Amino acid sequence: MSPLAGPILTAAEIRGAEASAMAAGATVDSLMERAGQQIAVAVRRLAGANAILVVCGPGNNGGDGYVAARLLREAGLKVRVAALAEPKTDAAKAARAAWPGGVEPVADAQPASILVDALFGTGLARPLDAPDVPLPSSQRKLGSQAASAEQPPQETPASAGVMARNGAAATPITAKLRALAQAATLTIAIDLPSGVTTDDGRVLSDIPVFDITLALAAAKPSHLLQPAARHCGTIRILDIGVATTSAAQVLTRPNLPPPGPDAHKYTRGMVAIVAGSMPGAARLAGIAAMRAGAGYVLLLADDHSGPDALVHKPFAPQAIADPRIGALLIGPGLGRDADAVAKLDATLVTDHPLVIDGDALHLLKGNRLTTLATRDTPLILTPHAGEFDALFGASDASKIKRARAAAVQANAVIVFKGADTVIAGPDGAVRVAPGASPWLSTAGTGDVLAGAIAAMLASGLAPLEAASAGVWLHGEAAHRAGAAFIADDLAQALSAARATE
Numbered sequence: 001m002s003p004l005a006g007p008i009l010t011a012a013e014i015r016g017a018e019a020s021a022m023a024a025g026a027t028v029d030s031l032m033e034r035a036g037q038q039i040a041v042a043v044r045r046l047a048g049a050n051a052i053l054v055v056c057g058p059g060n061n062g063g064d065g066y067v068a069a070r071l072l073r074e075a076g077l078k079v080r081v082a083a084l085a086e087p088k089t090d091a092a093k094a095a096r097a098a099w100p101g102g103v104e105p106v107a108d109a110q111p112a113s114i115l116v117d118a119l120f121g122t123g124l125a126r127p128l129d130a131p132d133v134p135l136p137s138s139q140r141k142l143g144s145q146a147a148s149a150e151q152p153p154q155e156t157p158a159s160a161g162v163m164a165r166n167g168a169a170a171t172p173i174t175a176k177l178r179a180l181a182q183a184a185t186l187t188i189a190i191d192l193p194s195g196v197t198t199d200d201g202r203v204l205s206d207i208p209v210f211d212i213t214l215a216l217a218a219a220k221p222s223h224l225l226q227p228a229a230r231h232c233g234t235i236r237i238l239d240i241g242v243a244t245t246s247a248a249q250v251l252t253r254p255n256l257p258p259p260g261p262d263a264h265k266y267t268r269g270m271v272a273i274v275a276g277s278m279p280g281a282a283r284l285a286g287i288a289a290m291r292a293g294a295g296y297v298l299l300l301a302d303d304h305s306g307p308d309a310l311v312h313k314p315f316a317p318q319a320i321a322d323p324r325i326g327a328l329l330i331g332p333g334l335g336r337d338a339d340a341v342a343k344l345d346a347t348l349v350t351d352h353p354l355v356i357d358g359d360a361l362h363l364l365k366g367n368r369l370t371t372l373a374t375r376d377t378p379l380i381l382t383p384h385a386g387e388f389d390a391l392f393g394a395s396d397a398s399k400i401k402r403a404r405a406a407a408v409q410a411n412a413v414i415v416f417k418g419a420d421t422v423i424a425g426p427d428g429a430v431r432v433a434p435g436a437s438p439w440l441s442t443a444g445t446g447d448v449l450a451g452a453i454a455a456m457l458a459s460g461l462a463p464l465e466a467a468s469a470g471v472w473l474h475g476e477a478a479h480r481a482g483a484a485f486i487a488d489d490l491a492q493a494l495s496a497a498r499a500t501e
């Protein structure tokens with residue numbers, strides 16, 4: 001069991017990885033057995049001596065559930081199995097056949113202290129309550145005498161002997177799942193919470209929020225993308241012997257060494273920030289850049305307020321021509337008036353690595369974006385959802401796909417912000433940030449992020465690494481800042497985030 005990290009694979013990619021494992025000698029059954037073993041080890045650790053209910057679906061996710069149930073039972077735990085339908089795949093059929101206990105219809109299942117959801121995983125194709133949900137079969141596999149003796153009699157439905165009752169489909173599966181989850185003290189989803197898609201973070205049905213999700217082989221996009229991610233609870237990855245690689249990775253702590261003994265302010269990186277009609281936002285970005293580790297921050301603003309460490313100069317083409325500038329940030333509090341447009345156009349013709357945020361993103365629409373894409377120097381755009389839609393168009397596609405397409409279109413690293421920030425480069429590389437603090441939803445936090453990213457870019461990191469490091473520092477600072485912080489606190493907390501070992 002390892003924490004959420006490493007490659008992120010779509011359903012098609014995980015099927016490809018599974019196929020490679022099979023080409024190397026594994027079988028679906030051996031992979032399922034291994035998955036079931038790993039699930040059983042994890043559930044045993046989490047469940048203690050508590051009774052367990054495993055709910056199984058018709059596919060291989062259900063098969064994993066049958067294997068885990070058998071192994072947990074062999075380990076001496078009190079386990080019951082409820083199924084939604086007869087297994088459809090050969091491997092799941094074999095796994096069910098090897099389960100020595102009874103199988104009750106999910107509709108009739110009594111709750112247990114531990115709920116294990118093995119209804120659907122990467123094969124979920126439609127909402128759980130859709131009318132074409134397969135009906136359970138009319139057969140109920142009776143357990144052995146010994147197995148039956150272990151089943152609490154009150155948990156065997158009056159309709160025992162048939163797996164389905166007419167009207168089972170009329171009981172919405174999700175309502176039942178919610179009830180079972182509500183009555184449990186711990187809920188564990190296998191691979192994915194049943195009812196979420198694998199690839200794009202959608203929640204297709206009204207399902208519970210699980211305490212733990214045991215992701216098989218690797219993370220999937222919906223473990224990170226909202227709203228599905230919030231249904232997963234704590235995510236742990238189980239190694240089931242399937243090798244996984246992907247251009248998309250879970251964002252993890254960057255390697256940011258402290259300054260060397262010979263460092264000086266310019267080697268640490270000089271950030272210049274173009275201020276506009278709301279200079280407070282640019283100041284926040286400037287403070288954030290310093291606290292993220294920049295050696296020198298120049299605020300191109302007419303007013304002189306803010307910490308003394310920020311150097312102020314009025315905006316002028318000569319000021320932004322300074323060759324020592326390692327990253328030029330424009331957008332926070334820029335405004336969208338003629339003055340803002342003039343500043344943006346002057347900025348875009350420099351050769352500096354650029355970070356473009358906020359108002360400047362709105363001004364990029366059309367020709368400026370097209371021209372920008374022909375630039376050779378590093379470029380990072382940091383849109384939130386509204387800015388992204390305005391710049392690249394709205395779409396229902398996955399946030400990862402959209403960020404990748406935008407990165408190609410703009411020939412830039414895109415930081416598609418939100419509760420599930422996606423960072424994408426034009427070469428297809430992607431990082432997705434897990435677990436953002438909900439307290440980040442306050443004014444000025446985007447300015448702080450832009451400043452942190454600019455500091456990373458000025459320090460000499462490649463754009464994707466700079467954006468990733470900035471997003472990580474920002475997320476870490478938010479966790480350190482606690483609850484109901486203001487953006488100034490967040491900027492302040494970057495120093496401690498930067499010091500994280």
Ligand SMILES: NC(=O)C1=CN([C@@H]2O[C@H](COP(=O)(O)OP(=O)(O)OC[C@H]3O[C@@H](n4cnc5c(N)ncnc54)[C@H](OP(=O)(O)O)[C@@H]3O)[C@@H](O)[C@H]2O)[C@@H](O)CC1
Pocket residue numbers: 014015017018028031032035057058059060061062063064088089119120121122123124125126127128129130132133134190191192216217240242
């Ligand atoms: N990755 C790996 O290496 C390994 C992966 N393994 C495991 O396999 C899992 C993927 O298995 P899977 O492909 O059989 O899909 P799964 O999620 O069980 O569901 C498919 C079934 O559900 C049905 N169905 C779909 N939607 C439905 C709905 N809304 N309501 C009702 N029915 C619906 C669908 O029916 P159909 O659409 O064909 O009518 C089909 O019968 C994966 O998550 C992991 O747990 C391990 O066992 C081994 C190694």
Ligand SMILES: [K+]
Pocket residue numbers: 061117118119120121189190191192193194
């Ligand atoms: K599941």
